[in-house]
Amino acid sequence: MNRCEIGIIGLAVMGQNLALNFARHGISVCVYNRTRERTEAFMRERVRGEPITPADSLEELARCLTRPRRILLMVQAGLAVDQVIEALLPFLEPGDLVMDGGNSHYADTERRMEALAARGIRFLGVGISGGEKGALLGPSIMPGGTPEAYALAEEFLLRIAAQSEEGPCCAYMGRGGAGHFVKMVHNAIEYAFMQGIAEAYDFMKNALGMPADAIAETFARWNEGTLNAYLVELAARVLRYRDPETGEPLVERILDQAEQKGTGRWAAQAALELGVPTPTLTAAVIARTLSHFKADRERIAAGFPWPDRRSEAADPSAVTDLEAALNLTVLSAFSQGLWLLHEASRAYRYGTDRTEVLRVWRAGCIIRARWLIFLREILREDPEDPHLLFHPRFRQELQGRLPAAGRVLARAFEAGIPMPALRTAVDYVLSMRRARLPANLIQAQRDAFGAHTYQRIDRPGTFHTEWEEG
Ligand code: ATR
Structure with a gap:
């Protein structure tokens, strides 16, 4: 049985290039795409002996992976992420790690993280920047979630990230939806x-x-x-x-x-x-x-x-x-x-x-x-x-x-x-750079038309004035 170290779901250009990037760094990859023709075309046209194995189903992908599983979702942000997670869940076990590498909203990431945590599945929201070329040659990677989840993926992500004089361009961005927020x-x-x-x-x-x-x-x-x-x-x-x-x-x-x-x-x-x-x-x-x-x-x-x-x-x-x-x-x-x-x-x-x-x-x-x-x-x-x-x-x-x-x-x-x-x-x-802005006049007007009160610069307290003359 083939034992791949990481699974990638979604083979649009970013998913393809990341798969090649992992594989070229010696990390064996199992790939799956909803539309099988896309997987076939990828294997035929772009894979040249790299350790990449195609899977025909999510179940096959899950079977193909070493435990705990590491799975990177590269599907369209939004509903597709929820759908794929839902379909994948029956084949996952507690301790497995799912990463979302798309441009998901940080609040969605937090929601998914909580839902999966309840089932013992770890989840990382991973911001990936660099476009197609970056994905292939070294992107900038912004993962967020629990430190334990990050620890499971760190070694792999550091290997495919862009390199600068200050080290690999991947680091833990913080808890919850921090990765996608960044x-x-x-x-x-x-x-x-x-x-x-x-x-x-x-x-x-x-x-x-x-x-x-x-x-x-x-x-x-x-x-x-x-x-x-x-x-x-x-x-x-x-x-x-x-x-x-x-x-x-x-x-x-x-x-x-x-x-x-x-x-x-x-x-x-x-x-x-x-x-x-x-x-x-x-x-x-x-x-x-x-x-x-x-x-x-x-x-x-x-x-x-x-x-x-x-x-x-x-x-x-x-x-x-x-x-x-x-x-x-x-x-x-x-x-x-x-x-x-x-x-x-x-x-x-x-x-x-x-x-x-x-x-x-x-x-x-x-x-x-x-x-x-x-x-x-x-x-x-x-x-x-x-x-x-x-x-x-x-x-x-x-x-x-x-x-x-x-x-x-x-x-x-x-x-x-x-x-x-x-x-x-x-x-x-x-x-x-202005120590004093004209917001004082706004406050005065708010107080004049709506009795919203104001504060003074020369003494503490909250004030209201009857601004009508006479
Ligand atoms: P691009 O704009 O580059 O095509 P994208 O829209 O962000 O990229 O992602 C498209 C990927 O998400 C594709 O792999 C697509 O699968 P198909 O080739 O089958 O279209 C995948 N995708 C989109 N919606 C999906 C869904 N509901 N379930 C599974 N995969 C989905």
């Missing part, structure tokens, strides 16, 4: 990062009049400096690509409606529920949603002219300002994401070590960036700092870039270019 925040930062890059592209194209090739060159140059990041490098690569049919940059032929699968929206919802301000993460979700109203935008644009303020000549100082501005967007987004993680860990008792989160994001994942080294360094000095803004070196990095970001925003307005990620990033910093 992955959700990763994705929300990814949304903000991509929105920031898209705004920089828009600015270079429509305020500075730069062609796609020059914009690509600029991103490539930025990638050599503080903005060294997978997404910046990728922007350069995508902008350089020419459509074989038209010979033009392909990006200019792509419909400007951004899709989303839900993790960004969940992060925004979680932040609102937890009372954590994440304006840039949220703005990036809204920007994608707004992009969908293409027909409305076209109709409004036709009746809403804006003076063309495109520069004629190259403007190196504007590009330098823009680089500073994108750095500020990225730093601000990380600060917001870290704050959200801090609060979630406290409220949901995850026990997440955010210095480990930053380490795990160093390689393999979509938001890998040079800034992570710096962020981790300063967070390690004060791991309880919710948002890094208490740290003088972090503040310095922001402060030094604010004037440039302000100039970019002013020029963007002149050219009619929306920059919601940058604008919210700047406003977040400006708001957090």
